Amino acid sequence: MTSLTATENAAIERAADAPMLSQVEQWAAINSGTGNLAGLKRVAGELADAFSVLPGEVRLVAADPVESVDAAGQVNIVQRGDHLHLRVRPDAPVQLLLTGHMDTVFAADHPFQTLKWLEPGVLNGPGTADMKAGISVILAALSALEASPLAERVGYDVMINSDEETGSQASARLIAELAKGKTAALTYEPALPDGTLAGARPGSGNFSVVVHGLSAHAGRNPDDGRNALLAAADLALRLATLKSPTLKVNPAKIDGGGPNNVVPDSAILRVNMRPATPEAMVEAEAALRDAIAAVSREHDVHCHVHGGFNRPPKPLDPAATRLFELVQGCGAALGLPPIGWNATGGVCDGNNIAACGIPVVDTMGPRGGAIHSADEFLIVDSLAERARLSALTLMRIAERGTV
Structure with missing residues (x-):
């Protein structure tokens, strides 16, 4: 186990103390199905306010138009919601990309609209695990980094898109643009309930x-x-x-x-x-x-x-493997159960980032499960756990200057 420095200890405790649960409850209470433009606008506004505590300028980026074939065979243009983008210290020697998505698979008329406690510490609700909890972890980890003396070594882009659940066609160009030249990327899809990460993914x-x-x-x-x-x-x-x-x-x-x-x-x-x-x-x-x-x-x-x-398919190349091992080492330093990773049949924005030649771990979010169903749940204790893990990962990349 790698010991923690005083600077790292201060940062990870700051990350863990962030008001993540209240943020998740607030954001998940707003329906933001990919097609619900009004709901996405509300969530984007709340996220813009939340991320404004970080340096840099938060902007809302208009979605690219998306074509869709209807049941009559006609090609129509589908409008998607705005994406959130924050850029901080673009001239710093280490550049990172952190991504998430504000949309869910639950449309405005879907019956799954409310939050409830399944048992103490397990919260059921639309988008709790996938992935409004992940967005709260991004904010907590970056806020901790900003309070650290290592902050000036690293710059980053945060991108929260509005159409990940339907394939990110309206944000693919933005993802590719922001991935250019990055040292590494972290995406905040939920980890499995036992903490396992997604490794290789198909296209x-x-x-x-x-x-x-x-x-x-x-x-x-x-x-x-x-x-x-x-x-x-x-x-x-x-x-x-x-x-x-x-x-x-x-x-x-x-x-x-x-x-x-x-x-x-x-x-x-x-x-x-x-x-x-x-x-x-x-x-x-x-x-x-x-x-x-x-x-x-x-x-x-x-x-x-x-x-x-x-x-595109996302194989595990040597650079991606080194990033996974860095995250695994940070977990060991925090005393977490061994963090492993397995290939999965699912896809996400991590595929698009990896296709740009950037190493990415794309399940840095809290532990949860039953996503894309009315049984979706978030293991609440893992908010602080994964915020610590992210904060430490960011700091060690900043110290090393590489993965």
């Missing part, structure tokens, strides 16, 4: 394949038609066969069809693909094109593909 791509067929009478002349729904179903089955140890494929939905007596002339297949490696991603793109070409030819239909791989 993720969402595709909408619009199939254009030809309508005809289902009884009089069905052979004159080109059944788009049948072609979409055939494509779904072909794509499902692409599953392998390095690729997960989930044909998720088919929109289309109509009256039983009409051969359907349009359908939209929605599919998610998760390649484990960059090579698997390239192969998946080629296989998707080949399957679409075969279906188009055999069913005499025309297909248009919308979407792509918005989350």
Whole structure:
């Protein structure tokens, strides 16, 4: 176990004393589903006020426009909420990126809207673990760093986006811009209940394949038609066969069809693909094109593909492994149970950051679980635990000047 210096002790205790629970309760009480622009605006305003205690200027950055294919096959522009950005000491020798997201998966009309205690120390509520608690930890750790004599050695950007839960298409450009030149990055998705971190992650791509067929009478002349729904179903089955140890494929939905007596002339297949490696991603793109070409030819239909791989795979390279080991060493110095990390099938903004060549640990948030469900919970004691861990990690990167 590495001993703590007096400076480190002072910082980690300051971080632990931050009013994180009250912040989580306040922020989680506001619905901020990705599509709830009014709720996101309220949360962004509260976060801007909270982060204004740090040096630098807090700004709200307009979201990039996002295209979406509706059930009729039409491409529409979807508006997302503003993202929060804070930049501090951009000329310091060590530059870090800390990221989180203010949105949740729970829409404004979702029944899961309130907080309750499941048992002492376990708080249930929308966005408690994923990830308003993580945002409170970012603020606590940085506030502790700012009170430390090491603060002048390190600069940082904080980015809290509004669309992480839907793939960060409206913030991907901002993430890539802020990741440039950084020494390391920390992202505050929740750790598992036992404290395990997410290590390697697959990539993720969402595709909408619009199939254009030809309508005809289902009884009089069905052979004159080109059944788009049948072609979409055939494509779904072909794509499902692409599953392998390095690729997960989930044909998720088919929109289309109509009256039983009409051969359907349009359908939209929605599919998610998760390649484990960059090579698997390239192969998946080629296989998707080949399957679409075969279906188009055999069913005499025309297909248009919308979407792509918005989350590149995140393997653990040597720099990322060193950062994980630094966090692990900080946990040992704090007397925490050994911190490990495992590969996971989920994706997050850590994928995008790693694709910029920046080492990132993307589960620095408090411990919790059952995320994306009405059983979501936060282990409240881990707020102080993870604030200490983050503060110490930041300080040791500042001391070393590297990971």
